[in-house]
Amino acid sequence: MQNYIMAIDQGTTSTRAILFDQQSNIIGIAQKELENYYPHPGWVEQNANDIWASTVGVMFEVLAKTGIKDTQIAAIGITNQRETTVVWDKESGQPIYFAIVWQSRQSDSYCEAFKAQGLEEMIKEKTGLLLDPYFSASKIRFILDHVAGAQERAERGELLFGTMDTWLLWKLSQGAKHMSDVSNASRTMLMNLKTLDYDEELLKLWNIPRCMLPEIHDTSEVYSYTSGLFDHPIPIAALVGDQQAALFGQTCFDAGNVKNTYGTGCFLLMNTKEKIIHSQHGLLTCVGWRIKGQTAYVLEGSVFVAGAAIQWLRDGLAIISSSSESESRAKQVNDCDGVYVVPSFTGLGAPYWKPQVKGGILGLTRGTKQEHIIRATIESLAYQTSDVVFAMQEDSGLAIKKMQVDGGASRNDFLLQFQSDILNTQVIRSTISETTALGAAYLAGLAVGVWKHQDDIRKQFQVASIFEPMMEEENRIAHLNGWKRAIHAIMEF
Ligand SMILES: Nc1ncnc2c1ncn2[C@@H]1O[C@H](COP(=O)(O)OP(=O)(O)O)[C@@H](O)[C@H]1O
Numbered sequence: 001m002q003n004y005i006m007a008i009d010q011g012t013t014s015t016r017a018i019l020f021d022q023q024s025n026i027i028g029i030a031q032k033e034l035e036n037y038y039p040h041p042g043w044v045e046q047n048a049n050d051i052w053a054s055t056v057g058v059m060f061e062v063l064a065k066t067g068i069k070d071t072q073i074a075a076i077g078i079t080n081q082r083e084t085t086v087v088w089d090k091e092s093g094q095p096i097y098f099a100i101v102w103q104s105r106q107s108d109s110y111c112e113a114f115k116a117q118g119l120e121e122m123i124k125e126k127t128g129l130l131l132d133p134y135f136s137a138s139k140i141r142f143i144l145d146h147v148a149g150a151q152e153r154a155e156r157g158e159l160l161f162g163t164m165d166t167w168l169l170w171k172l173s174q175g176a177k178h179m180s181d182v183s184n185a186s187r188t189m190l191m192n193l194k195t196l197d198y199d200e201e202l203l204k205l206w207n208i209p210r211c212m213l214p215e216i217h218d219t220s221e222v223y224s225y226t227s228g229l230f231d232h233p234i235p236i237a238a239l240v241g242d243q244q245a246a247l248f249g250q251t252c253f254d255a256g257n258v259k260n261t262y263g264t265g266c267f268l269l270m271n272t273k274e275k276i277i278h279s280q281h282g283l284l285t286c287v288g289w290r291i292k293g294q295t296a297y298v299l300e301g302s303v304f305v306a307g308a309a310i311q312w313l314r315d316g317l318a319i320i321s322s323s324s325e326s327e328s329r330a331k332q333v334n335d336c337d338g339v340y341v342v343p344s345f346t347g348l349g350a351p352y353w354k355p356q357v358k359g360g361i362l363g364l365t366r367g368t369k370q371e372h373i374i375r376a377t378i379e380s381l382a383y384q385t386s387d388v389v390f391a392m393q394e395d396s397g398l399a400i401k402k403m404q405v406d407g408g409a410s411r412n413d414f415l416l417q418f419q420s421d422i423l424n425t426q427v428i429r430s431t432i433s434e435t436t437a438l439g440a441a442y443l444a445g446l447a448v449g450v451w452k453h454q455d456d457i458r459k460q461f462q463v464a465s466i467f468e469p470m471m472e473e474e475n476r477i478a479h480l481n482g483w484k485r486a487i488h489a490i491m492e493f
């Protein structure tokens, strides 16, 4: 019986293969860390061949570990770090440059030049995105400009572009399929949100030939079959950006449903279904998924430093020895004693978008202890999230009454209780921590009939803990006002 789904979660720091059964149970996990290269300040690159090798490695490892055979896998779903860009030679299959990672700022000058030409509004209107090197378009431009002859080769149809979903599908199908899905394509800055196709005006502006771009497809469909890897070809039945996958894995299927992933950064997404909401408050608009031609759009706010601030307490300040210790230490004091930590080490993301801002610790006195700083750092994850939630409420006109959470730092109960308090909102943690991979598994399973309908999936969601707001309103407002003062002081600095 083909009872299992394999999700490949190709993330920034590692590639994982996770096997799920029909009841959403995790049967096995294999993981391989990836190397990041920092050739210049602000540049982040990876080797796309290593990403492929890590993918093959974890697929075989998870099967070996669990004893499950390839014939028992009903489908593979791929979810991936978004925006990260690779360009390769169609004939040889070799990348012509390193994969440029979403965090990398090396293509900033193209965005600055377009900003100076006043093109930001037009691009935002068409793509839902802010003119920033975060997205793929300027990264492709960088590669075509920096590899000798690349522009001409691309125009002759000799080069292909892909985000990691496309690269892995192409490799898994042995070069048979060059495709992406709408959720990934919506982060390239080349796709028009309304037509869900590449936009001619944008292609011209970036001087990117259409023939190097993957076909855009639904998120959940049989794209192809594995070729050459296993005795039996396995259908590849979902491609989906990792943050959208987590929204799906959390079964946030209704308009107004919100999930927040507390990882290295925070990614907060709201499902707005068929509505394209253009943010007035620094949020992004993109596609969540398209299933059988039905598109769900999302509003997204990204916070650059969240769990990374906890790592800074551990590795930078060395005042905790593990991330989990942050919780017990924070609880050793009753409050932060007026201390605020603003961990904008790499600038401020949504809703501020101030790339140059540095971080800070404010409100220090002679009585400030390590525990106050630890507590204030955890609280900063909740405050940054609140800023995005408030922006989302304004943009969508919807009150956010509950928020579903996942990611490494969502293990921290103190954080989630404070988040609930400060937002005056229910915070819900599900029993399954691997919601990103689960989302990809659901989308693949839907395409091959393991689950017949989204409602069958909805039933699988199980609550592990609910955090209810307990803070008095006056206290809540005072806390938020303090944060506002801290953020403004930092932006002035
Ligand atoms: N108990 C905890 N309290 C606070 N932060 C935590 C805790 N456990 C893990 N983290 C943080 O979560 C992050 C890892 O989460 P993860 O979802 O694996 O991130 P990513 O997918 O971005 O690599 C790290 O930055 C770590 O510091």
Ligand SMILES: O=P(O)(O)OC[C@H](O)CO
Binding pocket: 010, 011, 012, 013, 080, 081, 082, 083, 102, 241, 242, 243, 263, 264
């Ligand atoms: O790989 P992650 O989990 O850090 O996610 C990266 C995001 O998709 C970037 O947009």
